[in-house]
Amino acid sequence: MSTILKKLKRSKNANSIWRQPLAVVGISIIAIWTFLAIFAPWIAPYNPNAQDADKFLTPSAAHWMGTDELGRDIWSRIIHGARISLPYSLLLVVLSAAIGSIIGAISGYAGGKIDSFIMRVTDVFFAFPGIVLAMAVAAALGPQIRNAVIAVTIVAWPVYARLVRGLILNAKQNDYVTASALLGSSALRTMVVDLRPNLSGPVFVLASLEVGNALLLLSGLSFLGLGAQPPAAEWGSMVSMGAVNFDRWWVGLFPGLAILTAVLAFNFIGDSLRDALDPRTAKALRD
Amino acid sequence: MKLNFKSIASIALSSAVVTAGLVALPANAATKNLTVETVFQLTSTDPARSFEQTGNMINRALYETLVTYKGGDASTPVPGIASKWKVNAGATEFTFTIDPKAKFADGTKVTSADVVFSLNRLKNVKGNPSSLMNGITVAAPNAKTVVLTTEKATPQVLAIVTSPALGILNSKVAKANGASDAADAATADKALEFLKSKSIGSGPYVLKSFNLTTEVVLEKNTKYWGASMAGYDKIIVRNVPVNVQRLNVIKGTSSIAVDLSPDQASGVGSKVNVVTGKASNVFFFYLSQNSEFSPATKFTSDPKCVEAARYGINYNKIVRYAGFGAIQAPGIIPSFFSGALKKKAAIKQDTARAKAAFDACGIKDTPVSIGYWGDGGAVNGLNFGSLAALVDEDLRAIGFKTKLVGAPIAVSLPLYRDNKEEMGLWLWGPDWPDSTNYTESFSPGTKVGLRMGWLAGQDSVITDLQTKAATATDPKKRAALFRSWQKEMNKRSPLIPLVQPAAILVANKSVVGVQDHPIWKVNLTELK
Numbered sequence: 012m013s014t015i016l017k018k019l020k021r022s023k024n025a026n027s028i029w030r031q032p033l034a035v036v037g038i039s040i041i042a043i044w045t046f047l048a049i050f051a052p053w054i055a056p057y058n059p060n061a062q063d064a065d066k067f068l069t070p071s072a073a074h075w076m077g078t079d080e081l082g083r084d085i086w087s088r089i090i091h092g093a094r095i096s097l098p099y100s101l102l103l104v105v106l107s108a109a110i111g112s113i114i115g116a117i118s119g120y121a122g123g124k125i126d127s128f129i130m131r132v133t134d135v136f137f138a139f140p141g142i143v144l145a146m147a148v149a150a151a152l153g154p155q156i157r158n159a160v161i162a163v164t165i166v167a168w169p170v171y172a173r174l175v176r177g178l179i180l181n182a183k184q185n186d187y188v189t190a191s192a193l194l195g196s197s198a199l200r201t202m203v204v205d206l207r208p209n210l211s212g213p214v215f216v217l218a219s220l221e222v223g224n225a226l227l228l229l230s231g232l233s234f235l236g237l238g239a240q241p242p243a244a245e246w247g248s249m250v251s252m253g254a255v256n257f258d259r260w261w262v263g264l265f266p267g268l269a270i271l272t273a274v275l276a277f278n279f280i281g282d283s284l285r286d287a288l289d290p291r292t293a294k295a296l297r298d
Numbered sequence: 299m300k301l302n303f304k305s306i307a308s309i310a311l312s313s314a315v316v317t318a319g320l321v322a323l324p325a326n327a328a329t330k331n332l333t334v335e336t337v338f339q340l341t342s343t344d345p346a347r348s349f350e351q352t353g354n355m356i357n358r359a360l361y362e363t364l365v366t367y368k369g370g371d372a373s374t375p376v377p378g379i380a381s382k383w384k385v386n387a388g389a390t391e392f393t394f395t396i397d398p399k400a401k402f403a404d405g406t407k408v409t410s411a412d413v414v415f416s417l418n419r420l421k422n423v424k425g426n427p428s429s430l431m432n433g434i435t436v437a438a439p440n441a442k443t444v445v446l447t448t449e450k451a452t453p454q455v456l457a458i459v460t461s462p463a464l465g466i467l468n469s470k471v472a473k474a475n476g477a478s479d480a481a482d483a484a485t486a487d488k489a490l491e492f493l494k495s496k497s498i499g500s501g502p503y504v505l506k507s508f509n510l511t512t513e514v515v516l517e518k519n520t521k522y523w524g525a526s527m528a529g530y531d532k533i534i535v536r537n538v539p540v541n542v543q544r545l546n547v548i549k550g551t552s553s554i555a556v557d558l559s560p561d562q563a564s565g566v567g568s569k570v571n572v573v574t575g576k577a578s579n580v581f582f583f584y585l586s587q588n589s590e591f592s593p594a595t596k597f598t599s600d601p602k603c604v605e606a607a608r609y610g611i612n613y614n615k616i617v618r619y620a621g622f623g624a625i626q627a628p629g630i631i632p633s634f635f636s637g638a639l640k641k642k643a644a645i646k647q648d649t650a651r652a653k654a655a656f657d658a659c660g661i662k663d664t665p666v667s668i669g670y671w672g673d674g675g676a677v678n679g680l681n682f683g684s685l686a687a688l689v690d691e692d693l694r695a696i697g698f699k700t701k702l703v704g705a706p707i708a709v710s711l712p713l714y715r716d717n718k719e720e721m722g723l724w725l726w727g728p729d730w731p732d733s734t735n736y737t738e739s740f741s742p743g744t745k746v747g748l749r750m751g752w753l754a755g756q757d758s759v760i761t762d763l764q765t766k767a768a769t770a771t772d773p774k775k776r777a778a779l780f781r782s783w784q785k786e787m788n789k790r791s792p793l794i795p796l797v798q799p800a801a802i803l804v805a806n807k808s809v810v811g812v813q814d815h816p817i818w819k820v821n822l823t824e825l826k
Contacts (some may be wrong), residue, residue: 062687066618066619080681081684081687150673153705153709163515202415235674240704241690241702251674253543256561258565286584
């Protein structure tokens, strides 16, 4: 992480994340959502689960985004929903990045049969559509947000394993790795001390790009009733209620916009981080 | 090519002949089709194994029963295959005379042997609806007469006989395709797959195709024997999510949407009719409490805990969520049936009483779990998750530390049925249209009673009323017994009736005869 921060600090060229408008927009949006999530109990005008108002009130001064089928204030639920959607999305990206990186590192460093075996396993995971596999896992474990995170983590780790394996296969040909081995370094020390600094940048970039996907997948599971459970305010399950009450446009639109802005912001940040930390890929994409 | 007068004249003549021929063709190209959309509650089109709403709707059109109901009525039987019937004074013997005109779709006459075979098969195949035949013996003294007998007075037999599960099959064709009515029919009967590919009944429609996940197609029975022929050449019953049903019926791409909630049905526009039932839906939602689940806390076996929950719920809020046409369930027997309680008898929220009862109950901070159909499950447009959220907030307000435990229906339903839920949010639809269905299912030691850990002998007053109501033959006395039974249930049973949603169908204005029915929802045979 310190390596990444150093890179971000010293990059004062055109690629600097702070000089890219999309990055600034993305960071601003996430900052606003983070602020709303942290201070939700003080900012939200109503208790998100209070069923005091009439149902299906249109947006008004009293209820900025209207009320839902149980008379709950949608704006308050969206603010509180950020406390579920954002942290859990980040958590599952961290989990899947950690698991995928460890498995990829073992695969790439060990090589041979172990590598072949691990890569065939990842192939199996890649063969299933992500949402279908996540649905199957979430349904088997039981619908709740914790199990949805486990389900999405199970779906999301292979992409990191593939990336890290490729990086390790490339890096372990270098002389400094051979020298480290000749000095008697263990495999673990070589991976952690010698190889890790070259892996953290690309993994961080990939992870930042994946947060948006993770949020979408998590919201998708809740939309299908396999994620957050009532009465929890969660953006995906709120959109689900909007789909059932299609002619009450405000019920689904505002939580949908919340998902849209957050996913867009994470993608802006991910793209900008890639430009700043991984100029080769960025250049290849531009060309 | 050189054209002379002769060739031009011959071309003109032949064109005229062809055109005239085409114009003179019979106008049979336009077939009259009807599309009904619903969320499938369907397992098969085998009457002996189908007990779900969509199955009842389809089988009602394919197979006829001895007697049936017209329109939205479920109290006055009308002739079906039997043209007349009589009941003895003790309500233990029911004699049906088969209509001599009755014949199956293949032209074969319906005989008493077909009836005996079909009803014995239902009893012995041990399918979901087999319990309808409990205590009923069927015999055929001659080719035109069928006699159903029971050991004790069972006035509800006529109502039971109307269930599409008691539809009559062509016994010869059924036997030729693996069906059996023998005592070992549960294993010996192999006709399930055949009956999903072809119908062998006498109804106004025959089965054209069956797909459990997408659609079931019915075609007109051109040899139908009854007075009223099928109104459509083809009926397509499609499995469609509720929100899509709404869009399709508004656009006119479907004719009837079965599952819309009142909220969804409001604002559908002037191109369609919103048909409400004669009364609120016969389904009712309830909160059950399992008195055996938690021996450590004794939560639900403590009458004070049950009282706290019963008086802590804001029923008005639940009715408001259920939308127009919905009512608070005053008792277990829905307002449609004899002996239903009046609205004023319904339990009213009393938070002071609930809080006092909660303090006396003494469970304090012990968590209490409420199970329900959790993956977006909804019936009549009412979402179990939303209902659970409503109940949850009320119970928390009086001190319960509730925890909602939703699960897919495949997980949650067995937990409830196997008596493994502490509290459960469920609904009940009648197996047969009579109040005895409720007394025989919710009393101590009965089907739902056992699911709540309420064993036989635990409440002699309620059991006594149940027994008396089951055998009473005088309508007024029966109704009074049903009311007394419910009042006692409302005092101390571990079940809290919540809401009866409205019965609503949304149909294209071109469809005539749309009525909601408590058992088969839509009578496809009456649609024109």
